[in-house]
Every structure is written in structure tokens, then in C-alpha cells.
Amino acid sequence: MTTTRVAAATKTSPGKPPRAGRKRKRSRSLGTYLFILPAALFVVATTVYPLLYNVNLGFYDAPIQKFLRGTVEWVGLSQYQEALGDPKTWVSLGTSLVYTLATIALMLTVGTAFAILFTKTFPGNKLLRSLLFLPYILPSVVAANVWRWMLDGTSGLVNYLLTTVRIIPEPVFWLGSPTFALPAVILATAWTMVPFAMLLIIAGLQNIPRATYEAAELDGAGRWSTFWRITVPLLRPVLSVVALLGFIYTFKTFDTIFIMTRGGPGDATTVLPILAYNEAFVNFDLGSGATVNTLLLVIPMVLAIIYFRSTRKEG
Amino acid sequence: MMNHHQNLTRRSALVGGAGLTAAALAACTPGGTPATGGSGGSDGGGGSGALTFWHYYGGAATAPIEALVKRYTEETGNDVDIRFIPFGDFNRTLLQAATGGGLPDIALINAFDTALFAGSDVLTDLSDRVTEWGEQNAYFTGPWDTTQVGGSTYAIPHVADTYSLWTNTGVLGEAGVEAPTTWDETEQVAVDTAADGRFGLAYCGIDGVEGATAWLLRFLAAGGDVTDFTGDAGTRAMGSFQRMLEDGGFSEGVLTWNEDDVYTQFRTAASAMMINSASYLTSLAEEAPDLEVDIVPMPADETSVSWLSAENLTITSTVSDPDSAWELITWMQQPDVMNEYLPDRNKLPVRTDVAEDEQWQDPVKKVFVDQLEIAWAPDESVSPSSAEIFTAVQAALQSVLSGSASVDDALSTLQSTTDEALQA
Numbered sequence: 001m002t003t004t005r006v007a008a009a010t011k012t013s014p015g016k017p018p019r020a021g022r023k024r025k026r027s028r029s030l031g032t033y034l035f036i037l038p039a040a041l042f043v044v045a046t047t048v049y050p051l052l053y054n055v056n057l058g059f060y061d062a063p064i065q066k067f068l069r070g071t072v073e074w075v076g077l078s079q080y081q082e083a084l085g086d087p088k089t090w091v092s093l094g095t096s097l098v099y100t101l102a103t104i105a106l107m108l109t110v111g112t113a114f115a116i117l118f119t120k121t122f123p124g125n126k127l128l129r130s131l132l133f134l135p136y137i138l139p140s141v142v143a144a145n146v147w148r149w150m151l152d153g154t155s156g157l158v159n160y161l162l163t164t165v166r167i168i169p170e171p172v173f174w175l176g177s178p179t180f181a182l183p184a185v186i187l188a189t190a191w192t193m194v195p196f197a198m199l200l201i202i203a204g205l206q207n208i209p210r211a212t213y214e215a216a217e218l219d220g221a222g223r224w225s226t227f228w229r230i231t232v233p234l235l236r237p238v239l240s241v242v243a244l245l246g247f248i249y250t251f252k253t254f255d256t257i258f259i260m261t262r263g264g265p266g267d268a269t270t271v272l273p274i275l276a277y278n279e280a281f282v283n284f285d286l287g288s289g290a291t292v293n294t295l296l297l298v299i300p301m302v303l304a305i306i307y308f309r310s311t312r313k314e315g
Numbered sequence: 316m317m318n319h320h321q322n323l324t325r326r327s328a329l330v331g332g333a334g335l336t337a338a339a340l341a342a343c344t345p346g347g348t349p350a351t352g353g354s355g356g357s358d359g360g361g362g363s364g365a366l367t368f369w370h371y372y373g374g375a376a377t378a379p380i381e382a383l384v385k386r387y388t389e390e391t392g393n394d395v396d397i398r399f400i401p402f403g404d405f406n407r408t409l410l411q412a413a414t415g416g417g418l419p420d421i422a423l424i425n426a427f428d429t430a431l432f433a434g435s436d437v438l439t440d441l442s443d444r445v446t447e448w449g450e451q452n453a454y455f456t457g458p459w460d461t462t463q464v465g466g467s468t469y470a471i472p473h474v475a476d477t478y479s480l481w482t483n484t485g486v487l488g489e490a491g492v493e494a495p496t497t498w499d500e501t502e503q504v505a506v507d508t509a510a511d512g513r514f515g516l517a518y519c520g521i522d523g524v525e526g527a528t529a530w531l532l533r534f535l536a537a538g539g540d541v542t543d544f545t546g547d548a549g550t551r552a553m554g555s556f557q558r559m560l561e562d563g564g565f566s567e568g569v570l571t572w573n574e575d576d577v578y579t580q581f582r583t584a585a586s587a588m589m590i591n592s593a594s595y596l597t598s599l600a601e602e603a604p605d606l607e608v609d610i611v612p613m614p615a616d617e618t619s620v621s622w623l624s625a626e627n628l629t630i631t632s633t634v635s636d637p638d639s640a641w642e643l644i645t646w647m648q649q650p651d652v653m654n655e656y657l658p659d660r661n662k663l664p665v666r667t668d669v670a671e672d673e674q675w676q677d678p679v680k681k682v683f684v685d686q687l688e689i690a691w692a693p694d695e696s697v698s699p700s701s702a703e704i705f706t707a708v709q710a711a712l713q714s715v716l717s718g719s720a721s722v723d724d725a726l727s728t729l730q731s732t733t734d735e736a737l738q739a
Contacts, residue, residue: 176570264522
């Protein structure tokens with residue numbers, strides 16, 4: 001949507017074609033920048049500086065004692081090398097990617113399904129849509145605890161339902177099982193993200209011209225064919241935005257996993273943010289924690305750059 | 316799109332901004348001494364000239380500590396700004412305050428963290444004041460030892476807690492068994508009392524530090540030393556827990572339970588026994604008055620051992636008025652004050668003269684108090700690394716109970732982590 005508007009806005013008016021190689025020179029005065037200075041300073045102070053401080057801290061051997069005494073030692077890239085050579089970093093990265101990609105896949109699939117459902121007219125549509133939005137506005141602490149209780153092995157609702165209908169013979173300790181813990185936190189995270197995806201996809205669906213569907217119907221296209229050949233391609237920009245924002249949000253998720261499993265059992269749900277937390281605030285090795293945090297920044301940042309470049313090209 | 320000149324100007328602005336940020340970074344090496352860094356004063360979020368006091372007593376524990384401080388203010392006229400910080404955020408907040416300024420005057424910290432913060436120059440050395448005060452011999456050895464770092468005193472014990480074995484006598488009676496006194500008996504009783512969806516033993520085995528306590532109690536009772544897990548004590552302790560799980564003595568759910576969950580299991584009779592601290596005495600009496608309960612000392616093996624859970628009062632290195640801070644701490648230590656305060660907190664006395672009070676002669680409370688004499692705490696060489704070691708202990712336990720590692724492999728991995736943590 002945005003890209004279309006940007007494209008439209010940057011079109012030159014008919015009859016006045018741009019003169020190749022000639023660009024209008026319009027120097028911006030210092031005054032112009034003074035207007036954005038407060039916002040820029042705010043961003044620098046609250047985002048850029050902490051970010052760079054964290055990257056910088058990764059170059060120091062900084063256990064808490066040295067950190068507080070101001071006697072940290074510059075070690076250059078050795079901590080980054082150590083982190084990259086440590087199997088637990090790669091295991092955590094793998095866990096992070098599985099957790100994130102599975103959450104995004106679930107979020108997009110269920111979000112799209114609900115979005116298509118709610119573009120139809122049926123009684124209680126608005127009420128149901130509002131109710132489905134609840135998981136998104138719930139504080140993540142509450143949502144995580146709700147899932148922790150539901151998945152409890154002894155008195156959890158999930159076990160009760162599944163044993164009642166004989167799907168499982170005996171209760172399963174979902175959050176204590178190395179096999180089921182990661183799917184459980186994926187499910188809980190996707191549950192909170194689906195309404196966000198659904199809302200954006202509904203907006204995307206409403207922007208697809210009805211005429212396109214009518215033409216497809218006249219051509220004898222079936223529902224499935226219409227979905228894959230019209231809906232999905234035309235939703236691609238929205239789905240990309242949802243996937244990217246979802247990735248960035250999910251990749252850095254800490255609270256949901258920490259409350260549900262604390263990164264366990266073992267390292268089954270130890271994603272990079274949990275690993276960074278453990279290094280910095282359990283082992284009190286701030287340099288090592290900062291190193292993991294920096295690695296945590298790289299993937300979403302690269303994805304964001306790729307996305308913005310691709311949208312610029314589209315524009 | 317953008318014109319070239321405009322691009323250049325924007326780039327200049329960005330480069331300038333980045334340069335300023337980089338310069339700001341380059342100007343300061345990360346960290347700094349609390350005494351000189353930051354605001355250079357002790358504000359601690361107060362700023363009113365009153366003493367600032369940080370603690371992590373949440374939930375039902377907030378009111379008693381606030382009432383205690385209020386009583387001090389009423390008696391002395393000295394104002395105290397008291398601030399609660401959740402336990403999970405406490406050390407991080409204290410660390411941030413130490414770095415950026417704004418440390419409180421007094422911090423109520425976990426006893427096991429005393430050596431860590433003392434070694435980081437966050438705390439004031441209280442040795443001279445303690446010598447002048449002369450009441451150090453009134454304290455139980457275990458809690459007092461946690462205040463000692465490098466031969467100096469950096470804290471005063473505030474309250475303590477120990478772990479015992481809670482038994483449901485009704486269930487044990489039905490099974491025709493008595494409360495166990497040794498770990499071998501505990502294994503057997505756990506299996507004998509497990510039936511109809513009920514398990515014999517519940518303990519906290521959740522990821523992280525908290526989930527290491529029960530296994531470490533077993534390990535220490537077998538004569539273990541937390542710097543050496545690969546010996547006989549480690550194998551015996553791990554084998555014991557592995558057998559109990561295989562024989563149905565406890566549920567694999569222990570790996571997901573924190574201490575509140577364990578209490579819930581016991582309160583609802585879903586478990587015949589639990590390993591837990593005295594914190595739940597009042598709750599159990601109120602919530603399950605009909606439950607037949609007997610609390611016995613932690614089972615023995617090679618030795619008898621319990622676990623010390625305690626908090627220490629400390630004066631930070633940026634304290635603005637150390638005399639007032641010390642006055643508040645010593646006022647809190649008075650036996651009559653502590654004996655009025657402790658029942659509200661469900662905690663145990665840290666002083667022998669306080670423990671002589673009639674209320675501590677109650678048979679149930681006495682089990683916990685008596686174990687203060689045998690309550691284990693890491694010494695100053697281990698305690699700064701204790702969180703990392705205990706986290707690795709839980710990971711080893713989890714890997715054995717889930718079948719993802721053999722006992723030997725799990726203990727070997729645990730030993731490597733421990734060695735690394737102690738060398739750091």
C-alpha cells in the first residue's frame with residue numbers, strides 16, 4: 001500500500017517529463033535540520049548510543065567486578081571469536097531461527113485464514129473479531145502465564161482436553177519435555193501475534209479490487225485457484241511487511257519464553273535473547289552478554305536492509 | 316528521487332551525528348567505579364534527603380518490611396524511602412545504579428550475592444563498625460559467614476530460611492510408611508506413596524538457579540563438594556534422582572515447577588512429600604487446615620545438611636550518611652524487633668538470642684531453626700560464580716531425567732562449566 005502511494009507521489013506530472021541528467025538543486029539550510037534535531041537527539045540518546053555502547057562493550061572482557069571497578073580490558077574481537085566458536089551460540093541461533101520462522105509461518109497461515117473469514121459478512125463478525133484481538137493486547141507476561149497454566153502437566157487444560165477425548169493416554173509435561181517445549185512456546189507466541197497479522201491482512205484484502213475476483217469468476221477460476229493466483233500475489237507486499245515485522249518482533253522475544261520455560265528444559269528453548277540474559281545477568285559476564293546481543297542484532301538488521309532496498313526498487 | 320546536493324548535506328549531518336556518538340563512546344571505557352561514576356551521590360530514587368532502602372520482597376512480603384521501616388521512622392523520626400524491585404530485576408537494577416549513579420543507601424541483597432557485590436566495590440566495608448558494635452557472635456555461623464569477604468564484613472544478616480522435608484502423614488499412614496530420615500528411605504517412601512495419579516515427592520527442578528536446590532541437597536548429603544561433581548557423591552545423587560523418576564517416585568513435572576508450584580502440589584495432596592522452605596507455613600495453615608502434615612529435617616546420607624536461603628543488609632559504597640544507614644540496620648537487628656517482624660515474614664531468625672524466644676520452640680518451626688546449624692551456603696570463593704554453577708547443575712539434572720545424557724556425561728559437562736566459572 002505504502003509503496004504504491006510513494007510510487008504515485010513520485011510520478012512526475014504529465015506533460016512535464018523529467019529532464020534526464022538534470023536535477024533540481026535545492027540546498028537545505030541548517031535551519032531545516034534544526035527542526036529535526038530534537039527528534040534526532042532523542043533517537044541517538046535512546047537507541048543509537050545504547051546500541052553502539054553494547055557493540056563497544058563486546059570488545060571488552062567485562063565480568064561484573066571489573067565492569068564496576070572500571071578495570072575492563074580491551075580484548076578486541078576475541079570475545080566475538082569466542083562466541084562464534086562456541087557451540088552453544090550456534091545452538092541458540094538455530095533455536096532462535098526455528099522458533100521465529102515457525103512462529104511467523106503459523107502467524108501468517110492462521111492470520112490469513114482469519115482475515116479471509118472476517119472479510120465475509122456473518123452475524124457476530126465484529127464481536128468475534130474484537131475477541132480475537134484480545135491476545136494481542138494482553139501483556140505478554142499474562143499471555144505467557146496463561147499458556148504456562150494451560151500446558152501444565154498436572155492440572156493443565158490442554159492435558160485435560162486431550163486425555164478426555166483419548167488423543168493422549170496420559171498427561172504430557174509439555175514444558176518439561178525437550179521435544180514439546182519449543183513447539184509450546186511457538187504456539188504461545190503465535191497466539192499473541194495472529195491478531196496483529198490478521199488486522200494488517202484484512203486491510204490488504206480490502207484493497208484488492210472486487211473486479212479482479214469477478215473477472216476470475218467469469219473465467220471459471222475455482223476458490224483455491226483464485227486464492228493462490230490472485231489473493232496471495234496481491235497480498236504479497238502486506239504479507240512481506242507482516243512477516244518482516246513479525247520476524248523482528250519474534251526474534252528478540254524474551255519474556256514469553258522466560259516465563260514459560262526459562263530457556264529450558266536444558267537448552268531446548270534457549271534462544272539468543274535468553275542466552276544473552278544468562279551471560280549478562282546470571283553469569284554476570286557483561287562483555288559476553290553484549291557480544292551475544294550484538295549477534296542478535298545482525299539478522300533482523302540485514303533483513304530490514306534487504307526489505308527497505310526491495311521496497312525502494314519497487315517504488 | 317533525491318538530489319545530489321541534498322544527499323551530500325544529509326550525509327554530512329549523519330556523519331556528524333555518528334561522529335559525535337562515536338566520540339562519546341570513545342571518551343568512556345565501559346563501566347566505572349560506583350564511588351566516582353554516575354551522579355556521584357546516593358539518590359536511589361529518593362532525592363528527598365531521606366535514607367534510601369531497596370529490597371526485593373514482593374507479594375505478601377512487602378507489607379511487613381514496609382511496616383518495619385515505618386516503625387523505625389516513627390520511633391526515631393528518621394525518614395526512609397523504601398523501594399521494592401522484583402527479585403528477577405534486583406541485581407540488574409542494582410548493577411545499573413552502580414554504573415550510572417543512583418545506588419540506594421541500603422540494599423537488602425541475596426546472601427549468596429554478597430561476595431559478588433563486595434568484590435565489585437558496590438558495598439561498604441562494615442568491619443570497623445561491627446567490631447565496635449560487638450554483636451557478631453550472636454549470629455548463627457551459616458548466615459554470618461555469608462557476610463565475610465576477604466576477612467572483612469560487608470553485610471549484616473537480616474533473615475534466614477532453611478529447607479526441610481514436608482510429609483503428608485495421612486498418605487504416609489495409608490501406605491504404612493514413616494517419614495524418612497535418610498535419602499535411601501526417601502527414595503523408598505517416594506515410590507511407596509505414589510499411586511492413583513499422586514506422586515511421592517515434589518521438588519523444584521525448574522530451569523535456572525532455583526531448580527538446583529533439591530539435587531544439591533542430595534549431593535551435599537552424600538558428602539559432595541560443589542567444586543567437584545564427578546566424584547562418588549555426584550554419581551550417587553544423580554543415580555538416586557534418576558531411579559526415583561524411573562520408579563515413579565516423582566513426576567517429570569518437577570522440571571517445570573518453581574517452589575510455589577511444588578507447594579501447590581503438596582497442598583492439593585498431589586504429592587505425598589515436598590522439599591521446601593519455611594516460607595509456606597502460614598499459607599498451608601490457612602489454605603489447607605485439614606491437611607495432616609509433619610515436617611522433618613532434610614534426609615541424611617553421609618552427612619546431614621540443609622540449605623541456607625537468606626538475605627543480608629548492606630550499605631552501599633555511595634551512601635550519603637553511613638551513620639544513619641548503620642543506625643537503621645542495627646535497629647532492625649534488635650531481638651524484640653526481629654521477633655515481632657519474623658512471624659509476619661514466615662522467616663527464621665539469624666541470631667541465636669532471637670531464636671531463644673518462645674515462638675521458636677514450636678515443634679514445626681524448631682525443625683527449620685535447628686537446621687540453621689547445618690544449612691549450607693557457598694563460601695566466598697564459590698558464591699560469585701554460584702548462579703552459573705547452580706544453573707549448570709539444573710541443566711545436568713534435566714539432561715539425565717529427560718534421558719538426553721548419561722549420568723557420567725551430564726556430570727562431566729557440569730564439571731567443565733563449574734571449572735570455567737570458577738576460573739573466570
